[in-house]
Amino acid sequence: MGLNPQEKEKILEDALRRARELGNLPMETLEELLNLFGERFRLALQAIEEGRVKKYFFKPSNRVLWIVVGRKRDYEVLPEAPFCSCQDFYFRVLEGEAPLCYHILAQRIAEALGKYDVFHEDDELYERFMMEWRKPEKGGRAAWLRYVGEVRDAAAKILEEKKKSYTLRELYGELLGLGYEIPSPRSLASALLLDPRRRFRSIDGHWEAIG
Numbered sequence: 697m698g699l700n701p702q703e704k705e706k707i708l709e710d711a712l713r714r715a716r717e718l719g720n721l722p723m724e725t726l727e728e729l730l731n732l733f734g735e736r737f738r739l740a741l742q743a744i745e746e747g748r749v750k751k752y753f754f755k756p757s758n759r760v761l762w763i764v765v766g767r768k769r770d771y772e773v774l775p776e777a778p779f780c781s782c783q784d785f786y787f788r789v790l791e792g793e794a795p796l797c798y799h800i801l802a803q804r805i806a807e808a809l810g811k812y813d814v815f816h817e818d819d820e821l822y823e824r825f826m827m828e829w830r831k832p833e834k835g836g837r838a839a840w841l842r843y844v845g846e847v848r849d850a851a852a853k854i855l856e857e858k859k860k861s862y863t864l865r866e867l868y869g870e871l872l873g874l875g876y877e878i879p880s881p882r883s884l885a886s887a888l889l890l891d892p893r894r895r896f897r898s899i900d901g902h903w904e905a906i907g
Contacts, residue, residue: 704732704795708804715808733801736794736873740801749806750813757819762807764799767875768843773803784872793869844887847876851888852895855905862903 699707711725721729729737743749748765762773764780772781779785780799788794806812817825854870855862862870868881878884888896888903897906 699732701792701795707732708796712804712808715805719809721805721809733796733798736796736798736801739798739875740805743798743802744806744809744811747813749802749811750815751807752815752817752825754817754819754822757822759819759822761825762803764802766799768877771799773799775800775803775807782875783877784875787872788869794873798873798875843876847871847878847884848887848891848893848895850874850876851884851903852905855896855903861899863901864898864903867903 707728711721711729714725715721733740743764750763750765752761752763753759754761762775763770764773765771766782773779778796778800780789780797782797782799784794784797785800789797803812850871851867854867864881864885868878868884871878871884885898889898895906897904
């Protein structure tokens, strides 16, 4: 039986407490969190290692903002909520299908380890920044077409490694969890059906990798 959200949160909090005390994540803790959060945890560590977690201080208001730089844009994270402006948060976390997106995981781990960049800005820049960070996901057809091949490759990898079929919604959710911005499940279905390498098929609403 899987752990409930409260149990997962307790394990994460215990791991972050150890990280603050030791200044690092011991191997057994890394393995525990990887088993708990899977690919989202790996992506969170990657974001930290690449210096993509940032903390902004605004003066004289003393407002604080956390930002995690994602694949296509920057995402605002409110750790006290918790909240993230990414699609995975809206479509998976709020629906109870995932405990946290990888941006929130990255922020919490980075804060515990003290591994984040700090910026000091004037309040006059606050609204300008907020317009950028809180604007809706755009993507659009032109932007989507620029990286649709990357999404196809990721979908093929998921289907091949898991050795199982996925409903379109399940596969869509898995890809959102990896940080991809996909306009809709219908857009994903069209991309898979039109794959020039013909790697996908749908049988009774379930998608499989061919080959």
